[in-house]
Amino acid sequence: MATSNRVLVIGGTGSIGKGVAVGLQRAGHAVRIFTRDGVAARQQLGEGFDYAQGTLSDDNSLRRALEGCSGVHLSLPSGHDPVVLEQVQHQGAARVARLAAEQHVGHLTYTSGYLVSERFAHIPAEQAKLNAEKAIRNSGVPYTIFRPTYFTDILPRFVQGKRGSIIGKQPHPIRFLTVSDFAGMVAAAHRLPGTNSSLFVCGPEALTFEQALRLYMEAQVPGGQMSHTPFWMMGLMNRLFLKGQLTETLQLLAATEAVGEIGDPAAAIQIFGAARTTVREWSRKMG
Numbered sequence: 001m002a003t004s005n006r007v008l009v010i011g012g013t014g015s016i017g018k019g020v021a022v023g024l025q026r027a028g029h030a031v032r033i034f035t036r037d038g039v040a041a042r043q044q045l046g047e048g049f050d051y052a053q054g055t056l057s058d059d060n061s062l063r064r065a066l067e068g069c070s071g072v073h074l075s076l077p078s079g080h081d082p083v084v085l086e087q088v089q090h091q092g093a094a095r096v097a098r099l100a101a102e103q104h105v106g107h108l109t110y111t112s113g114y115l116v117s118e119r120f121a122h123i124p125a126e127q128a129k130l131n132a133e134k135a136i137r138n139s140g141v142p143y144t145i146f147r148p149t150y151f152t153d154i155l156p157r158f159v160q161g162k163r164g165s166i167i168g169k170q171p172h173p174i175r176f177l178t179v180s181d182f183a184g185m186v187a188a189a190h191r192l193p194g195t196n197s198s199l200f201v202c203g204p205e206a207l208t209f210e211q212a213l214r215l216y217m218e219a220q221v222p223g224g225q226m227s228h229t230p231f232w233m234m235g236l237m238n239r240l241f242l243k244g245q246l247t248e249t250l251q252l253l254a255a256t257e258a259v260g261e262i263g264d265p266a267a268a269i270q271i272f273g274a275a276r277t278t279v280r281e282w283s284r285k286m287g
């Protein structure tokens with residue numbers, strides 16, 4: 001096993017993965033970013049990282065990237081494209097787990113999702129993550145699968161101009177988690193042996209989507225208005241104007257509307273401590 005504290009981040013240029021890469025680095029890990037485009041990644045993330053170029057379908061580039069790494073973190077693209085879900089999210093995770101086991105990498109961490117289970121396997125993204133989780137478990141690499149709730153950092157996606165929009169009624173409280181707090185947990189995990197478990201992780205307070213979005217808008221969109229958009233209307237807009245880009249989001253939000261946030265953070269809190277950043281604090285700081 002590599003004795004360095006170098007962590008390879010796969011998906012480190014992504015909207016969530018970037019925050020995790022930065023958090024790992026701030027916590028003292030050396031971070032190598034695995035990317036399809038080293039020049040673009042360097043332009044985006046700067047010189048503080050080391051870069052390995054390759055694709056998730058190529059064993060050789062992955063083997064080289066994993067060389068000398070004590071850990072690897074997977075933050076793979078989700079969405080509604082069946083090819084990406086199967087080849088990148090599922091097969092990519094499986095390939096990395098197999099190679100990491102072969103190279104005796106000490107700990108693989110994986111960003112999964114809180115709805116990932118047989119119950120929600122009718123949602124293609126959740127099925128792909130379920131398959132990825134199974135492959136990781138069966139690979140023999142020591143692992144920790146993180147199943148985060150909704151990230152606080154996605155709240156701005158529900159605002160256009162001065163209008164915040166809640167999709168559906170969303171009556172259930174969610175314990176929104178900041179990417180920065182999540183990154184702290186991933187960084188702490190990479191100082192420990194693999195837990196070989198799946199951990200639900202969430203933030204410190206339970207708020208409905210409306211309460212959370214209101215806090216964000218009060219801080220960042222003064223004078224903004226909020227409204228609820230019914231699922232049928234968003235579905236129509238998604239089909240007619242957005243080429244299905246929102247399909248996965250709508251599927252996840254519909255599931256959340258039906259069942260709320262499922263998950264017990266006790267096991268994660270015992271290992272990493274509780275996340276601390278509230279939606280109000282995050283919203284104030286991000287301006």
Ligand SMILES: NC(=O)c1ccc[n+]([C@@H]2O[C@H](COP(=O)([O-])OP(=O)(O)OC[C@H]3O[C@@H](n4cnc5c(N)ncnc54)[C@H](OP(=O)(O)O)[C@@H]3O)[C@@H](O)[C@H]2O)c1
Binds near residue numbers: 012056079148154
């Ligand atoms: N719970 C929540 O609220 C929440 C919110 C958002 C996301 N997530 C989850 O977090 C994970 C990461 O999401 P993200 O938004 O950071 O993903 P993303 O922005 O789509 O980034 C994923 C990265 O994967 C790499 N990649 C490799 N092969 C790719 C391919 N064929 N197509 C596209 N990208 C490819 C890309 O890096 P290179 O271009 O450098 O190769 C890309 O930057 C997902 O599992 C997602 O479901 C959760």
